[in-house]
Amino acid sequence: MDAASLTPLLTPEGWSLLNALPPYDESEAMVLLEGLRAKGVDPALAAAAMTQSRLRADGRAKFGDLAEGMLFTQAGLEQATRLVVAARHARRFHDAGASHVADLTCGIGADAMTFAGAGLRVLATDIDEATAAIATVNLRHFPTAVVRHADGLGLDLAAEGVDAVFADPARRTRRGARIVDPKAYAPPLDDVWGLRDVVPAVGIKVGPGIAHAGLPQDAETQWVSVDGDVVEAGIWFGPLAPDGPGHSALVLATVHGDDGPTTVAETVRGDLDLAPEVGGLGAHLYEPDGAVIRAGLVAHAAERLGGRLVDRTIAYVTTDEVVPPAANGLAAGLATGYRVLDTLPFGLKRLKAYLRERDVGRLTIKKRGTAVVPEQLRRQLDLRGSAEATIILTRVAGAQTVLVVEPHAHAHRKDGRR
Numbered sequence: 001m002d003a004a005s006l007t008p009l010l011t012p013e014g015w016s017l018l019n020a021l022p023p024y025d026e027s028e029a030m031v032l033l034e035g036l037r038a039k040g041v042d043p044a045l046a047a048a049a050m051t052q053s054r055l056r057a058d059g060r061a062k063f064g065d066l067a068e069g070m071l072f073t074q075a076g077l078e079q080a081t082r083l084v085v086a087a088r089h090a091r092r093f094h095d096a097g098a099s100h101v102a103d104l105t106c107g108i109g110a111d112a113m114t115f116a117g118a119g120l121r122v123l124a125t126d127i128d129e130a131t132a133a134i135a136t137v138n139l140r141h142f143p144t145a146v147v148r149h150a151d152g153l154g155l156d157l158a159a160e161g162v163d164a165v166f167a168d169p170a171r172r173t174r175r176g177a178r179i180v181d182p183k184a185y186a187p188p189l190d191d192v193w194g195l196r197d198v199v200p201a202v203g204i205k206v207g208p209g210i211a212h213a214g215l216p217q218d219a220e221t222q223w224v225s226v227d228g229d230v231v232e233a234g235i236w237f238g239p240l241a242p243d244g245p246g247h248s249a250l251v252l253a254t255v256h257g258d259d260g261p262t263t264v265a266e267t268v269r270g271d272l273d274l275a276p277e278v279g280g281l282g283a284h285l286y287e288p289d290g291a292v293i294r295a296g297l298v299a300h301a302a303e304r305l306g307g308r309l310v311d312r313t314i315a316y317v318t319t320d321e322v323v324p325p326a327a328n329g330l331a332a333g334l335a336t337g338y339r340v341l342d343t344l345p346f347g348l349k350r351l352k353a354y355l356r357e358r359d360v361g362r363l364t365i366k367k368r369g370t371a372v373v374p375e376q377l378r379r380q381l382d383l384r385g386s387a388e389a390t391i392i393l394t395r396v397a398g399a400q401t402v403l404v405v406e407p408h409a410h411a412h413r414k415d416g417r418r
Contacts, residue, residue: 056070286317343401361388
């Protein structure tokens with residue numbers, strides 16, 4: 001979406017039309033669009049309104065009900081920080097004593113909204129004119145936030161009275177391809193973290209796949225997951241990293257209770273040189289959250305769970321006893337647990353016979369540390385039974401092994417035990 005196509009929506013007529021549209025339904029979208037045109041609505045306005053209606057529907061996953069009053073671009077929505085995570089960013093700046101934050105690459109304004117909501121002054125910039133216009137709309141309810149169409153790196157931070165900086169560099173090309181090299185981000189990552197020489201409080205959101213090699217030694221790098229999905233990593237300098245430099249993982253999970261859904265959090269951090277205990281397979285297996293794995297903190301998760309690794313190079317933790325779900329961070333999704341039902345050496349014929357003997361027709365296949373392609377294996381197994389099972393393909397003490405497991409949640413439902 002360019003600035004010209006956005007303009008019709010920013011008129012009173014366009015805004016009223018957008019907000020009067022029914023909830024977006026893909027199957028009815030074309031009929032609704034044709035109906036608007038038949039009523040004499042300008043085709044450009046009708047198309048822009050329908051696009052925003054679709055994006056608002058998609059935006060609910062990140063912004064909840066707030067999405068109904070926002071504008072989006074497709075790329076901006078995809079890169080925008082989820083509200084629950086943006087609130088954590090805002091807390092860092094607030095707790096660090098910041099008062100005026102420059103959001104150098106504000107996009108559609110997701111983080112800037114939470115900064116302003118936390119009582120901070122915000123100077124939000126974006127180099128794309130349409131995106132800056134959308135951020136202006138999304139920040140309209142926050143009098144302490146100012147949006148500019150500008151290159152954030154060109155700001156005179158001292159003259160602006162800025163005491164903290166945040167950036168979320170673009171990590172995709174114009175054609176949507178993912179950019180792997182941080183030096184090719186827009187703006188380049190080195191240019192952004194170089195600002196810490198001017199303003200010590202600098203925070204940068206990056207992709208969760210960022211390599212450990214080359215990360216700054218004077219920053220905390222934190223990987224974040226939400227309900228099992230690793231969504232980002234953040235690099236935090238100076239007062240934004242109160243616990244000092246190093247790696248950490250923040251695991252956020254939604255818990256549904258009598259009073260509705262709430263978010264619980266668990267943080268793991270520690271020395272990357274911690275030597276994990278490695279030992280024999282126990283009665284239970286735990287898969288640490290992806291943020292913990294990306295952060296390189298599996299040994300710390302094993303320590304919290306009171307377990308050991310099944311193989312020094314594999315991120316699976318085993319225990320002899322089940323770990324209570326409310327303990328050691330499990331309530332926040334620190335690890336997913338399974339009861340081990342059986343083990344067998346990996347071999348296609350052996351596995352096929354094993355599953356057919358048990359009438360398995362629906363099979364969940366998980367893997368770590370093996371080159372096996374699950375969908376290819378599923379076709380080769382050609383299962384046609386009525387029962388279901390879960391297997392994990394991995395290495396145990398260096399040997400390729402099949403673990404037949406049962407998720408703890410399923411076991412609890414079936415027999416009532418914890």
